[in-house]
Amino acid sequence: MDDIKFIIEKLKKSIDNLEIKAELNDIGKVIAFNDGVVLIDGLNEVQSMEILVVKKEKLNIKLLALNLEESLIGAVCLNNFDLLQHNDIVYRTKQVASIGVDERLLGRVINPLGDFLDNLSPIEFTNFYPIERSAPSVTERSPVSVPLHTGIKIIDSLIPIGRGQRELILGDRQTGKTSIALDVILNQKQDVFETPVCIYVAIGQKLSKIKRFYEILKKEGALDYTIIVATSSEDYPTLLYLAPYVGCALGEYFMDQGKDVLVIYDDLTKHAWAWREISLLLKRPVGREAYPGDIFYIHSRLLERAAKLNKGGSLTALPICETQLGDISAYIPTNLISITDGQIYLDNGLFKSNFRPAINIGLSVSRVGSKAQTKIIKKITGKMKLSLAQYRELESFAQLSTELPQEMHRILLRGKIILELLKQDNLHPLSFEKLAILMYAVQNGYFDDFNLQDIRLVESKLIDYLENDCSSLLAQIREVKDLTDDIEIAIKNALQNFFTFLTINNEKNIA
Ligand code: ATP
Ligand code: MG
Numbered sequence: 067m068d069d070i071k072f073i074i075e076k077l078k079k080s081i082d083n084l085e086i087k088a089e090l091n092d093i094g095k096v097i098a099f100n101d102g103v104v105l106i107d108g109l110n111e112v113q114s115m116e117i118l119v120v121k122k123e124k125l126n127i128k129l130l131a132l133n134l135e136e137s138l139i140g141a142v143c144l145n146n147f148d149l150l151q152h153n154d155i156v157y158r159t160k161q162v163a164s165i166g167v168d169e170r171l172l173g174r175v176i177n178p179l180g181d182f183l184d185n186l187s188p189i190e191f192t193n194f195y196p197i198e199r200s201a202p203s204v205t206e207r208s209p210v211s212v213p214l215h216t217g218i219k220i221i222d223s224l225i226p227i228g229r230g231q232r233e234l235i236l237g238d239r240q241t242g243k244t245s246i247a248l249d250v251i252l253n254q255k256q257d258v259f260e261t262p263v264c265i266y267v268a269i270g271q272k273l274s275k276i277k278r279f280y281e282i283l284k285k286e287g288a289l290d291y292t293i294i295v296a297t298s299s300e301d302y303p304t305l306l307y308l309a310p311y312v313g314c315a316l317g318e319y320f321m322d323q324g325k326d327v328l329v330i331y332d333d334l335t336k337h338a339w340a341w342r343e344i345s346l347l348l349k350r351p352v353g354r355e356a357y358p359g360d361i362f363y364i365h366s367r368l369l370e371r372a373a374k375l376n377k378g379g380s381l382t383a384l385p386i387c388e389t390q391l392g393d394i395s396a397y398i399p400t401n402l403i404s405i406t407d408g409q410i411y412l413d414n415g416l417f418k419s420n421f422r423p424a425i426n427i428g429l430s431v432s433r434v435g436s437k438a439q440t441k442i443i444k445k446i447t448g449k450m451k452l453s454l455a456q457y458r459e460l461e462s463f464a465q466l467s468t469e470l471p472q473e474m475h476r477i478l479l480r481g482k483i484i485l486e487l488l489k490q491d492n493l494h495p496l497s498f499e500k501l502a503i504l505m506y507a508v509q510n511g512y513f514d515d516f517n518l519q520d521i522r523l524v525e526s527k528l529i530d531y532l533e534n535d536c537s538s539l540l541a542q543i544r545e546v547k548d549l550t551d552d553i554e555i556a557i558k559n560a561l562q563n564f565f566t567f568l569t570i571n572n573e574k575n576i577a
Contacts, residue, residue: 094139096120096154102147102302103347104129106139106156115162115198120154122146128179129156130163130304133348140348142304144179162198165312166191167319172263175280175294178308183296184280195319197311201370208376213438214262214328217253217495218246220425220488223447223505224454225410228438229262229326229382230374234402236387236394237412242423243386245492246410247330248279250384252288253495254328258544262326262382264292267313270306270336273298282493306340314371317381324378333386334365338398355397366405394429408432423490427454441548442502449509450484457481476514483513486521499543500532506549507561524568531564 094108112118112131118141120127125146133140143150166180168189175184178197182188210228227233235243251264268276276296283289295313297305310331317327331337338361345358353359365385372383387402392414394403403409408431417424436444456477464470464478487508490496496504504525507513516524532540539556546553 092158094118094156096150096152096156097138098152099143099147099150101347102143102304103344104141104143104150104156106141107137109139109156109158110136112139112158113160113162115196117144117159117161117163119157119159120150121157122149125149127154130308132344133350142307142344143302144304147302162196163308163311164194164196165315167193167195167316171293171316172291173289173293175276175296176312177296177301178305178312180312193319195315197308197315199315199318199371201367202373202375206375206377207373210374210434210438212259212326212374212380213435213440213443213498214250214326214382215253215257215259215498216246216250217256217497218249218423219490219496219501219504220423220427221246221410222496222498222501223443223450223488224427225408225425225430225432226435226439226443227382227384227408227432228374228435229259230372230380231408231432231434231438232369232372232383232385232406233432233435234385234387234406234409235412236389236399236402236409237424238389238392238414241412241414241417242492243388243412244275244279244332246412246423247332247384247386248282249492249495250328250330251283251292252286252493253497254291255286255288256495256497258498258547260326261291262328262380263317263320264288265295265313265317265327265329266292267295267309267329267331269297269309269331269333270299270301270340271296271332273300286493303340303343306336307344310334310337310368314368314381314383318371321373321375321379321381326379327381329372329381329383331368331383331385333388334402335388335398338365357397361398362401362405365401369402369405407434421485421489423492428458440498442543442546442553443498443505445549446502446505446509450505453477453480453509454484457484479514480508480511482518483521484508486518487513487525489522496529497540499540500529502543502549503532503536503539503557503560504528506554506557510558510561512561512565527568528564531567532560535563536560 094106096104097107098105114134116131118129118131127146127150128144129141130144131139131141168191170189176182210230212229214227214229215222235246237243254261283292293316295309297309313329317329320327342357350358369383372381374380387399389399411426411429412424413426460474460477513521539560
């Protein structure tokens with residue numbers, strides 16, 4: 067009798083301790099699928115952005131849970147969509163989507179799933195970062211204080227960007243948006259501050275354009291510090307949707323190590339389209355312009371992750387946005403303008419009239435970057451803004467009046483020269499020390515005697531002269547970064563030498 071009691075007790079105990087491995091909540095069933103979107107019954111406790119798996123004989127199908135409703139889960143397929151069948155069993159992994167992170171990713175091209183697209187050997191990852199993460203809190207942040215020199219004259223002098231800032235680049239199709247991003251990356255190689263890790267996120271771009279971008283980076287020696295996260299127009303919208311989060315997570319890995327990072331999202335308009343497509347397939351309610359109601363939230367959540375941390379490290383975000391017929395008051399552009407710390411607006415009219423980069427100075431702003439400008443650029447270009455403002459005011463007035471006082475002529479001439487000198491070919495970023503000397507020369511009238519059509523020729527000769535004959539002055543500016551008396555005298559001497567040389571060789575008033 068005792069024996070039986072003992073056995074019953076033992077059985078009771080083992081029943082109590084019994085662990086049920088596969089809970090009912092952990093498996094579900096595919097009940098519908100279409101265009102990469104899957105509806106699953108069951109899986110009551112799944113988290114948002116959790117990876118789910120359908121096990122097939124040879125391959126597994128990975129899904130990403132996005133729409134969590136009480137009765138149905140809406141997920142998107144990440145791979146092998148064509149293998150999916152009705153009634154397939156779906157398993158939870160209890161892991162949110164993450165990306166392998168490693169120093170060795172520098173110079174590589176990956177897709178948002180971490181697959182390598184560059185035919186080089188794969189990397190075994192040991193460290194993973196979640197692709198969705200909340201942004202650093204207010205107490206973890208410090209003010210933007212170090213410039214991110216872009217090498218683009220207009221931006222560095224008038225719309226400066228700081229490390230940790232979010233600056234939107236927006237404009238119509240084919241107005242030079244990607245070219246600006248590329249120039250910014252190229253310029254980091256020659257910059258005086260620590261070279262940031264650059265991450266270029268291509269969202270639904272043409273494969274030929276991504277290839278060209280890669281080739282230029284390689285040729286110019288900028289690939290060593292750059293990672294490309296590529297999705298093309300042929301990819302599923304899911305991949306396009308995930309790309310910026312993956313780029314940001316990679317950036318956070320380097321930022322957490324105290325490094326500066328620059329992430330470019332090219333472009334968030336296509337990201338919004340991808341999210342709209344997925345949301346419509348998931349049958350989520352639609353709002354303005356048929357975008358889902360959370361489109362503002364998903365972009366602000368992404369861009370809030372840009373930060374300058376007080377423990378060191380920063381993540382600068384340059385999102386790109388495409389406008390239609392210059393309409394910056396459309397839904398996505400206004401959202402992004404209000405989320406970011408400023409915008410660089412590229413104007414189709416300027417582009418066509420050959421004012422390139424076609425930045426509309428009046429409509430572009432940088433709300434935090436000027437605090438991070440180097441003292442020398444700030445001192446020299448502070449006056450330039452005033453000269454341009456005076457020029458604009460007089461320009462329309464001058465068209466009406468034929469006789470203008472001498473002073474007004476001088477202001478108009480100076481304005482025209484400045485605008486001429488703000489033109490710049492792409493793939494030719496200019497370092498800040500050369501920019502400082504160039505702008506000093508304009509402000510002090512060294513260019514005033516030349517014909518307008520010769521200005522850029524003189525500029526290129528001046529740059530050559532600075533590179534060949536003034537290396538110690540350039541080094542001094544790089545070190546001090548301020549317009550001290552010594553540096554000002556040295557700049558004056560250099561300019562006098564150069565312009566006298568030009569006169570002697572009869573190159574003044576050439577045309
Ligand atoms: P898309 O809308 O197709 O993405 P985009 O706005 O990114 O276009 P880009 O591809 O950067 O524009 O540039 C369009 C064309 O303009 C390219 O052929 C490029 O070489 C040229 N371009 C861009 N910037 C300049 C510049 N500063 N000077 C001369 N040409 C330029
Ligand atoms: Mg582009």
